[in-house]
Amino acid sequence: xxxxxxxxxxxxxxxxxxxxxxxxxxxxxxxxxxxxxxxxxxxxxxxxxxxxxxxxxxxxxxxxxxxxxxxxxxxxxxxxxxxxxxxxxxxxxxxxxxxxxxxxxxxxxxxxxxxxxxxxxxxxxxxxxxxxxxxxxxxxxxxxxxxxxxxxxxxxxxxxxxxxxxxxxxxxxxxxxxxxxxxxxxxxxxxxxxxxxxxxxxxxxxxxxxxxxxxxxxxxxxxxxxxxxxxxxxxxxxxxxxxxxxxxxxxxxxxxxxxxxxxxxxxxxxxxxxxxxxxxxxxxxxxxxxxxxxxxxxxxxxxxxxxxxxxxxxxxxxxxxxxxxxxxxxxxxxxxxxxxxxxxxxxxxxxxxxxxxxxxxxxxxxxxxxxxxxxxxxxxxxxxxxxxxxxxxxxxxxxxxxxxxxxxxxxxxxxxxxxxxxxxxxxxxxxxxxxxxxxxxx
Ligand code: ADP
Ligand code: MG
Numbered sequence: 001x002x003x004x005x006x007x008x009x010x011x012x013x014x015x016x017x018x019x020x021x022x023x024x025x026x027x028x029x030x031x032x033x034x035x036x037x038x039x040x041x042x043x044x045x046x047x048x049x050x051x052x053x054x055x056x057x058x059x060x061x062x063x064x065x066x067x068x069x070x071x072x073x074x075x076x077x078x079x080x081x082x083x084x085x086x087x088x089x090x091x092x093x094x095x096x097x098x099x100x101x102x103x104x105x106x107x108x109x110x111x112x113x114x115x116x117x118x119x120x121x122x123x124x125x126x127x128x129x130x131x132x133x134x135x136x137x138x139x140x141x142x143x144x145x146x147x148x149x150x151x152x153x154x155x156x157x158x159x160x161x162x163x164x165x166x167x168x169x170x171x172x173x174x175x176x177x178x179x180x181x182x183x184x185x186x187x188x189x190x191x192x193x194x195x196x197x198x199x200x201x202x203x204x205x206x207x208x209x210x211x212x213x214x215x216x217x218x219x220x221x222x223x224x225x226x227x228x229x230x231x232x233x234x235x236x237x238x239x240x241x242x243x244x245x246x247x248x249x250x251x252x253x254x255x256x257x258x259x260x261x262x263x264x265x266x267x268x269x270x271x272x273x274x275x276x277x278x279x280x281x282x283x284x285x286x287x288x289x290x291x292x293x294x295x296x297x298x299x300x301x302x303x304x305x306x307x308x309x310x311x312x313x314x315x316x317x318x319x320x321x322x323x324x325x326x327x328x329x330x331x332x333x334x335x336x337x338x339x340x341x342x343x344x345x346x347x348x349x350x351x352x353x354x355x356x357x358x359x360x361x362x363x364x365x366x367x368x369x370x371x372x373x374x375x376x377x378x379x380x381x382x383x384x385x386x387x388x389x390x391x392x393x394x395x396x397x398x399x400x401x402x403x404x405x406x407x408x409x410x411x412x413x414x415x416x417x418x419x420x421x422x423x424x425x426x427x428x429x430x431x432x433x434x435x436x437x438x439x440x441x442x
Contacts (some may be wrong), residue, residue: 001240002070003031004165004198005055010064012050012221024050025061026221031244034165036235037192037199037211042218048202051218052168055200056089057081068166086115090159090167090197094174096151098143098158105130105139108157115162122161129157133187149180156187160195167191170202185211206377215375229375230421291321295335305336363391366433370426378416385416393430403427 012025024047032038040048053059055066057073065072073084090111098107108126117125130136133153135146143151152172159167169188173181189211191197201208209215213232217225226244228234234241291312298308312328314320323331367387371378378386389406392398398406408423409415418426 001033001237003067004034004036004069005032006067007031007051007055008065008067010051010054010066011062012047012054012059013062016062023221025054027064028221028223030216030223030226032198032200033236033240035192035196035198037189037213037232038201039209039212039215040200040202040218041204041206041209041215043204046218047221048204048218049170050221052170052200052202055166056091056168057084082114086111086162086164088164088166090162090164092152092155092159092167092169092172094171096143096148096155096175098151098154100142100144102143103139104135104141104143104146104154107143107154108161111158111162125161126157129160130154133157147180148176149183152176152180152184153187156184156191160191164197166198166200168200168202171204172201173203173205173208209375217372225372227373227375230425231375287316287322290316290319291323291331294321298335305332308332308335359391359394362394363387366390366394366430369433370429373425373429374418374422382411382416382418385414389416390430394434400427400431403430 007028007030010025010028011023014020014022014024028051040051042048050059054061054074055068057076061074065074067073068084068088071084073081076084099110102110105123105126108129109122112122112125127136127139130139133156135150135153135157138146138150143154146154152175156172159169167188172188173184176184185208188199188201192199201211203209210229210231212229213235214229215227216223217227228241236244294303294308294311297303298305303311309328309332311320312323312332313325314322316322321328364387367383367390370386370390371383386407389398389403393400393403404423404427405415407416407418407426408420409417411417416423
């Protein structure tokens with residue numbers, strides 16, 4: 001499956017070299033496929049708008065590139081950029097960006113005037129769009145006479161007039177009341193479902209995540225995670241899906257995947273299998289097996305870092321993994337990094353001398369990791385119940401089955417009140433997290 005948008009090693013620094021230099025985007029890599037509904041999600045200032053504007057060719061990256069339908073847009077000439085925007089991009093902004101001196105219908109038709117479409121033709125088109133969004137009767141009015149929700153619908157109509165495959169929306173509900181917000185989101189969903197537009201929505205509101213096929217989680221200019229929405233059938237084919245999961249998911253989700261295949265494995269074997277699978281897909285099975293055992297020995301501390309590095313490129317006959325120097329170096333470094341990653345949280349907890357606070361930290365950390373796996377936010381009371389449950393599972397007061405049951409149990413019956421599939425998923429993740437936090441269970 002060919003990506004519609006391919007983002008490669010993209011970085012953007014504002015005011016480079018000045019005291020107020022800001023790294024707005026840092027080495028972003030991602031792919032967006034035709035007809036996907038994607039959300040860029042993250043706190044204010046994390047770089048969502050900047051990323052959207054680079055896709056719209058309204059900002060030039062400092063390094064890296066973006067290919068849209070195979071064309072590198074940041075290296076295009078100005079005339080080509082204009083053509084690109086006309087033919088590929090429709091934009092919706094938080095502030096609507098309508099021209100107050102023009103009528104509603106002229107605002108909608110503006111993008112067509114630059115394409116030398118005849119006045120009558122573009123007016124007919126604009127009116128059709130206004131009719132579609134229930135504001136046809138206002139076409140002759142000035143935009144300032146309309147409510148916020150109506151103005152945003154005008155701007156959505158404008159984003160559609162050139163019939164481009166991509167709609168970019170930057171916090172389009174930021175200035176709207178909840179009813180108008182709902183209306184705008186429903187329209188975006190319809191454009192995605194019916195018109196097959198690729199929609200990229202920027203938001204910091206977790207309640208909107210349910211609209212997306214996939215969510216790109218951003219923090220400090222980085223793309224820290226991609227998640228797929230289990231509630232929406234994915235637009236990408238299984239192979240592409242696997243590719244994305246592989247390229248992106250960190251070691252924890254690799255462990256989750258492995259655990260579902262080999263539920264009986266011991267922790268260290270599980271970890272080593274996950275790490276090896278995560279790193280290698282081209283070795284033969286004996287090599288993988290050898291590598292797994294070496295990694296396991298390393299995890300258990302049976303061999304030192306240096307010995308481990310040496311054994312990776314020792315030949316198979318000598319008990320090594322038989323890798324070439326470069327591969328073994330790469331694997332060795334990655335494994336040390338991954339081991340550090342899985343140990344960090346444990347170290348943090350060990351560093352704290354008071355066990356009660358440490359356990360509460362662990363509970364908080366686990367709850368936040370589990371909540372991150374959800375596509376919609378928990379209510380405060382659901383969160384409290386989940387924390388309490390995590391604590392009881394950590395201390396051994398409830399077992400895995402009990403943990404699942406309480407998540408699955410309806411809210412009114414004292415449970416967390418999540419759907420069965422979600423309860424299963426959270427339970428699976430919890431078992432993985434228990435490995436990380438196992439100090440509390442022993
Ligand atoms: P978000 O949309 O997630 O709130 P932005 O992409 O607007 O984030 O901003 C990312 C970072 O870049 C922030 O620190 C912001 O202050 C900074 N920034 C955004 N636009 C500019 C600009 N035009 N000049 C300088 N810094 C900017
Ligand atoms: Mg923004």
